[in-house]
Amino acid sequence: MRVVLAHIDLRLYWKARLKVLLGLLKSKGASLTVIQTATSGTLYDFTNELDSKVEGIEWIHLFRKEDKICDIPPRTIAKALWDRFESIEPDVIVADPISFYSGATAVRWCRYRRKGVVIMDDSRAVDVPRSWLVNHIKRRFYRNVDAMFVPAPSHVQSYVNWGIPKNRIFIGLDVVDNNFFAERALAAKTHLDNLRIRYELPHRFFLGVGRQVPKKNWGTLISGYKQYRDATTIRPWGLVLVGDGPERKSLENMVLENAIQGVHFRPFCDQEKLCEYYAMAECLVLASYYGETWGLVVNEAMACGLPVLISENCGCAQTLVRQDQNGWTFSPDHPEELTEAMLRLSSLSEPERQAMGQKSREIVSKWSLERFSWQLMRAIELSKGESRGFYSFLDSLIIRFWKGRYNPS
Secondary structure (H helix, E strand, O other): OEEEEEEOOOOOOHHHHHHHHHHHHHHOOOEEEEEEOOOOOOOOOOOOOOOOOOOOOEEEEOOOOOOOHHHOOHHHHHHHHHHHHHHHOOOEEEEOOOOOHHHHHHHHHHHHHOOEEEEEOOOOOOOOOOOHHHHHHHHHHHOOOOEEEEOOHHHHHHHHHOOOOHHHEEEOOOOOOHHHHHHHHHHHHHHHHHHHHHHOOOOOEEEEEOOOOHHHOHHHHHHHHHHHHHHOOOOOOEEEEEOOOOOHHHHHHHHHHOOOOOEEEEOOOOHHHHHHHHHHOOEEEEOOOOOOOOOHHHHHHHHOOOOEEEEOOOOOHHHHOOEOOOEEEEOOOOHHHHHHHHHHHHOOOHHHHHHHHHHHHHHHOOOOHHHHHHHHHHHHHHHOOOOOOOOOHHHHHHHHHOOOOOOOO
């Protein structure tokens, strides 16, 4: 069996996932070819990881590193993908969402060539408002898909509503290498005092990690933190924000104009260094609106043993947060709810916070690389025997017309 996995950008989390998947495929006599559509103009441009190849996997970079994906016409991308699929002749294609180039092209190619197609997606119906017409078109697209691979049960109903049978939806997409983060954080804890001095950070702090863009809702986090400082009766913890983005300057101005003490801005960093921040922090806070389809920094922080304070709109909130056990959720529209959660957490004793961190490790251990590979393998095996064309002639016209797009946000 020849399997192709096509995705817009396979940096950061994908190496670890694909290594485990490759081992499973090999055990079943299957091969894996990876097609990475772009390495420039995506959400992961901040990383220095330019070459994501994994030994044993044929790895194809579709375009040059200097070609920004947003500058390439969709028709050009779709043709390049089609030509690669034609030359490889896979039995199954695993691809990213149908809204993206590789997802759209994979469905079109597989229905023309009567091969199996698995689509990976972590968006929910609530994440992006859609008109009845867009939802109608999505349903027509999805009934030409053989299997879906999604993060968690919380995402299943959206795809059932878009026409995917429940028995063709597999769970376990959004995972990280839990062992990597746990081990690096544990190593960093052996010299915490030196790290705090090096990074010029307070002894205790709340941690926010991510791109500084509107959907991350950093303003609410800063407002909630200000209220926390005003209300706490003990020495206040700091707030450390690791990341960058178009909102960075306005967030810094917000802190200055409101004379908010204790806020520290730090730039993007690689995962090795990020583990040091997780080791120093008391908890992770993520205040995102809908549009945060999952939030892999939550997986990372939990693997490092941190309690979490997570917006109820985040895709991972229902799955990874256990109220009063490893953290709390809050409304992203109400800073006072976040303030209350900060006060509750900071008032706990050290053993109580450590117990919450241990619960985080226990919860996230169920969302592992092994789960990712086994569940995706089930989807691949279900799809490999498919030999069907388009569901209808109208579907074929719609799928032929749509080439995909990519709008990083």
